[in-house]
Amino acid sequence: MKNKKALMGLAVATLLLTGCGGKDPVKSSGNTPDKTSETNTSAVVGTSEAGGTSQAGGETTSSKPKTSTAPVSNRKHTVKIGDGAAEEVSEGTALTKPADPEAPAGQAFYGWKNVENGGQIWDFEREDLNKVMQDVTLEPLFVPADMDPQIFEAELCHDITDVYGGELGMPGATYSGGQQGKGLIGRDFYDEYGVTGFDEDNLAFVHFMYVKGDTLTWELDLENDVDNVTILARFGAEYGVTNPENDEVWARVTQDSFPITVNDKKLEYGTITLHNIPEIGQFLSFQDYFLSASVSLHAGRNVIQMKVDNMDTLNGTIASSAPCVDSIKLFSSEEIMWNTAVLENLERD
Numbered sequence: 001m002k003n004k005k006a007l008m009g010l011a012v013a014t015l016l017l018t019g020c021g022g023k024d025p026v027k028s029s030g031n032t033p034d035k036t037s038e039t040n041t042s043a044v045v046g047t048s049e050a051g052g053t054s055q056a057g058g059e060t061t062s063s064k065p066k067t068s069t070a071p072v073s074n075r076k077h078t079v080k081i082g083d084g085a086a087e088e089v090s091e092g093t094a095l096t097k098p099a100d101p102e103a104p105a106g107q108a109f110y111g112w113k114n115v116e117n118g119g120q121i122w123d124f125e126r127e128d129l130n131k132v133m134q135d136v137t138l139e140p141l142f143v144p145a146d147m148d149p150q151i152f153e154a155e156l157c158h159d160i161t162d163v164y165g166g167e168l169g170m171p172g173a174t175y176s177g178g179q180q181g182k183g184l185i186g187r188d189f190y191d192e193y194g195v196t197g198f199d200e201d202n203l204a205f206v207h208f209m210y211v212k213g214d215t216l217t218w219e220l221d222l223e224n225d226v227d228n229v230t231i232l233a234r235f236g237a238e239y240g241v242t243n244p245e246n247d248e249v250w251a252r253v254t255q256d257s258f259p260i261t262v263n264d265k266k267l268e269y270g271t272i273t274l275h276n277i278p279e280i281g282q283f284l285s286f287q288d289y290f291l292s293a294s295v296s297l298h299a300g301r302n303v304i305q306m307k308v309d310n311m312d313t314l315n316g317t318i319a320s321s322a323p324c325v326d327s328i329k330l331f332s333s334e335e336i337m338w339n340t341a342v343l344e345n346l347e348r349d
Contacts, residue, residue, distance in 0.1 A: 075246065081112065081138045091246065093132045097124035107142035111288070115139055118272035119290030121232070129285055133248060133275040141290055143230055147331045154325040155185045155204040156341040157216045170215075172208035173318055182345060184208045186284075186324070204346060205286070207238055207324040214308040216325060219340040222297055226334040229295040231267075233260070233306075234326035236286040237274035239314045249277045251321055257310035258322060260291060263302055267291050274323060286326045297332065304328065 080086040081098055103109045111121040116135045123129040143149075161169040161181050169181025187204050206216065240251035251274045260267045269291045278284060312321040330336060 077132050077135050079132055079136045079138075081136075082140065089132055091133060094127070094130045095122070095124060095132065095136075101140045103142050103145070106145055108145040110141045110143045112138040113141045113290045118269050119232075120272065121288040121290065123287055126285065128276050128278070129287060131276060133250070134273060143331045144333070147333065149232075149329040149331055150336050151327050151329050152218050152220070152336075152338055152341070153204065153327045154206040154216055155345055156338075156343060157206075157218060157345075158340050158342050159215055159217045160184055160206065160345055161342060170209070171211045172214075173210045179208045185345060205236070205284075205324055205326040207284075209308055209322040209325070210239075210314065210318040210320045212308055212311055212320050214320075214322065216306045218304040218328060218338065220297070220302045220304065221337040221339055222299055222302065222332075222334050224334055225296070225298050226332050227296045228293065229297055230293045230331040231262070231291045231295050231304075232288045232329045233291055234286050234288050234329070235272065235274065235323035236284050236326065237277045237323055238280070238284055239318055240274065240277045241314060248275065250275050251277065251314065251323070252312075253310075253321055253323060257308075257312060259305075259307050259309055261303075261305050261307075262292075262295050263298070263304075267295075272323070284324060286324070288329070295330075297334070297336070 075091040076088050077091060077093075078086050079089050079093075079095065081095070082101060084098075098112075100109045112124075114120040114122055115137050119141075121141065122136075122138055159170055170184060172179035172184045184206050185204050186207050209216075237251045240249040242249050252271065253274075254271045255266065255269050258272075260269065269289070272289060276285070306325065308320045308322045310320050313319060314321055
């Protein structure tokens with residue numbers, strides 16, 4: 001799958017926002033699911049370079065295992081891919097991409113979801129993401145073959161710039177110099193890293209949502225009722241806590257600490273642990289997370305929300321734990337309109 005990389009500066013640095021034209025956000029942009037390579041015919045376990053970070057020259061495209069160095073630690077984890085046998089591997093091991101499974105009639109293969117980690121869509125191509133850091137159980141995710149994902153970007157939510165009745169917008173991180181409003185929008189100036197959005201200029205995401213009560217709201221309109229909508233979210237992480245057993249920095253959210261609701265109905269996605277968080281100043285990686293395949297939307301206005309509902313202090317200075325949010329993706333037989341999207345969020349002040 002394509003992965004957006006965002007060039008991150010110091011957390012308190014000024015965020016550069018390029019201007020965006022005044023297009024009417026009447027519908028999402030749709031990108032067809034990326035098909036994974038069929039080069040390999042079985043799921044093979046390899047090893048990757050421990051502690052590797054993404055480089056500013058493009059994405060790793062080889063599906064072969066990387067040359068081995070020392071694993072992250074001596075810990076072992078269980079890996080199971082599809083119908084294959086469970087295998088115990090060392091922490092830090094890379095997985096070789098298996099062949100795409102045959103899709104049922106009317107369905108298309110989207111990717112391998114890790115049911116041990118909140119439906120994370122495993123990225124076999126990226127060295128910094130293709131690392132076993134916990135138990136992994138990969139199951140195929142299929143989506144309707146005749147539907148493109150309808151994509152709705154987090155940075156266009158009205159709550160960022162208009163929340164709690166104030167003019168400054170949603171409050172951000174609580175450390176000295178923390179951001180607010182448009183300051184919660186990070187940008188990616190490198191379109192060669194892949195894009196999701198209304199147009200190819202809209203390369204952005206939301207971060208700094210480290211205050212309890214911060215909420216992203218998508219108000220989406222439909223002409224007709226629709227059932228069995230598949231929803232995914234695209235998350236990354238920039239801050240976390242250090243695991244003393246292996247010095248890895250990670251962050252964690254759960255369906256209770258970071259509830260995601262559709263028309264006030266809470267989605268049960270379990271626990272998401274965001275691994276391999278880069279050092280400040282390096283590229284921030286995003287991955288898709290499968291949330292549900294049985295969402296119902298009704299004619300008229302529908303509300304999808306993500307809310308920070310915890311005080312899980314990160315690094316001793318940030319009040320709450322939250323992922324960086326790129327977008328949500330919906331597979332629906334009905335066209336979904338987003339009439340409250342705020343393209344002005346991307347304009348430079």
